[in-house]
Amino acid sequence: MAQVKVKGMSCGHCTASVTQALEALDGVTNVNVTLETGIAQYDEEKPVDPQTVKDAITKIGFEVEE
Numbered sequence: 133m134a135q136v137k138v139k140g141m142s143c144g145h146c147t148a149s150v151t152q153a154l155e156a157l158d159g160v161t162n163v164n165v166t167l168e169t170g171i172a173q174y175d176e177e178k179p180v181d182p183q184t185v186k187d188a189i190t191k192i193g194f195e196v197e198e
């Protein structure tokens with residue numbers, strides 16, 4: 133299980149967008165995004181570059197907290 137902290141989510145549509153963006157990535161599965169904490173958790177079926185995950189999130193308008 134890997135996780136990233138996402139900044140800028142304000143409602144269920146935001147969490148759905150982030151979930152969708154992460155699930156679209158090759159190797160990423162079982163995505164679970166929590167609005168209250170901003171935590172996006174996911175499993176890796178194979179190694180996934182954290183930068184790829186970060187890019188997918190920033191591309192749709194959110195920030196990843198370092």
Ligand SMILES: [Cu+2]
Nearest residue numbers: 142143145146
């Ligand atoms: Cu929203």
